[in-house]
Amino acid sequence: MPPLQPLQGMADLAGPEVAVWQVLEARAHDLLKRHGYAEVRTPILEPTDLFARGLGDTTDVVQKEMYTFTDRGGRSLTLRPEGTASVIRHVAARGAEGLSARLYYLGPMFRSERPQAGRRRQFHQVGLERLGEPDPLADAEVIALQVDLLADWGLEGTRLLVNTRGTPEDRVAVSKGLQVALRPLAEALCEDCRRRIDTNPLRVLDCKRPACQEATRDVPSPVSWMSPESRVYFDTVVRALGAMGLDAEPTPRLVRGLDYYVHTVWEITHPGLGAQDAVAGGGRYLLPLEGKGIPGVGFAVGMERAVLALESAGRLPEPPRPPHVVFLAGLGQAAGLANLGLARDLRRSGLTVLAGDCHRSLKSQLKSADKASADWALIRGEDELARREVTLRRLRDGWQTTVPDDPDAVRNALVETNES
Template structure:
């Protein structure tokens, strides 16, 4: 019988890689917590209508990439393709707006899109992100950008570039869409098939097409920055000034529109020179109309998400993360010794020490070899004689020195032994 394999586009995160994930998650939790962002955990699946209304039916995500199905109640259900719509739904349904002031939220977990798997992009992928509800001030835009920058810099990443743009407000975009369609229409037959389809449905998405000929055509397309109204321009100028004041370098990219319909004003991406074609590590922007569009009160909002898989690729290039090693490796032989060893292991773990208990039942010689491979500082040895005398033998792996002490003394010397291990 053939072994069952993981589905294409999914990946097992094995123990030797998990350390990178934990480093990112722990660092994010600290940085977000210091900025007073609270964690939220929305459901993995939602009503399909949420994403169709929130993300936009004309987007590739809704049109081509969502995992949707009918449940036993004949309801259309979708595995979340991104977090923002679900967090906005929770903000409305749970009346977080009634608490007043800003709601600063962060999240992390899996999301799902049916697309071609490649390096750093899976059909089940993972994101960490933040959403800030309640402020239309440009400072909110810059706060979330600064937090993304702080996170990536704290993780030690280099060769990063911040690209920013403004997609303005709805009136600005309507004027720009008309100008863009007018410019592109004469080239319609030269555009790639996806861009030809987008010309009538979502022409701004043509700007970030990866097709070489389409890129040549849009190189001379009008810039959305030329169509910003007075309010939109003032907002974007303020964002740029604040970034400059904070010493955060950025580059303007008038073709940066992101792939979702809900963006307004600021849109941004942080890209890495070390990721090849899939260069974007983090992306986001402002979405002032989304909450109202989903049935809530008019609420300005801004946020971003980063892809964990791409981030892990960069961290693995940066430096290896050491595997966890035990403080003690506990070997035992004989039924009474094995039973006592389980008790001691639990007591030591309760005292904050990492203990690996050998469960092989093999000869001491083989257990000692495994103790050496484990990287433990101390091997604890329990045989029948140690059980009789209520002692335990300490064997320092680096020097092979041995010492027999009372078992009760071992538990009282944990702080001293921990300090000795650090020398």
């Protein structure tokens, strides 16, 4: 049987849903540009190395979630699982000038995971990267921008969770410290957590089992193993957010899966999303490329999740309706032909012009006009053809008149009937 549906975890986006996405995307373009960010469109396909080195060899994304294949030249290519690495590659290639760039992007990402609510294999993100400026105030500004973007979309009831991962050195210290603190508790922990003590001790603190939460209650916060500088950095971010009126919740358990993050990481959650409740996330990073660490801070917003959250809150945007929609109804081939020309003229003057099937009855064509919520119908049958005119019907109330078959005359008549 031929595959009539997209691949698992991928979907056609069509109908009214597309209109919603277009609204959100348009608002994102507008808002981000007003904040001084410029769009960058990087390839969807990249050398596998870009991600493997950028995100970290041991991350779940790289180890088991990438769509990777070998091309005809024997090179290993990967469908991008996230946007940051490509943007960094882009700016790194243009030297010092690029290193203070503010760029945003928007588009599909691919991860080969099992789909569930709010998780697709092809999903879409709008994200941005602010390079340079290793300053906590930059982190706060980017976080605030992300909050503002979601608010601009109409999303309410979000929570802002923030945490710090410290520096790479801090992370080693935290891991060691946590392992020492957790080992004595191993007996009380679940099987998964006992394994996590070695593989990912931070994760133990985030276990959902009540028994594990209880057992780790007195384990010190990870930040207690970090350097004073890192703690100050994080405090400054939190204070700056507070000064901007944002209620940031320090969340020591918040872990991000990509290796490149340093210092600030955050997530914005929404209760309408189910298990995958993060609608957006981000962090400061030091992305290794060409032997250098490139500093930046960035975020990504999940389009699908944003739409889900808006939907659950009943806050989906209303796509704007074209202000003036004209429907051309024709009876027979000759009328249909004449309508083709009139339609072009009217469209050139900025009107939205739809047309019916001239081989179908007037009744069914008017039905279509109604369904398309057109404002006017222009009717052309044998009578109108003979008299070189068209019948203009105002669909709102059924009032109608005839006008000469001339684009200017029609346009003027439309304006007049609209005002009367």
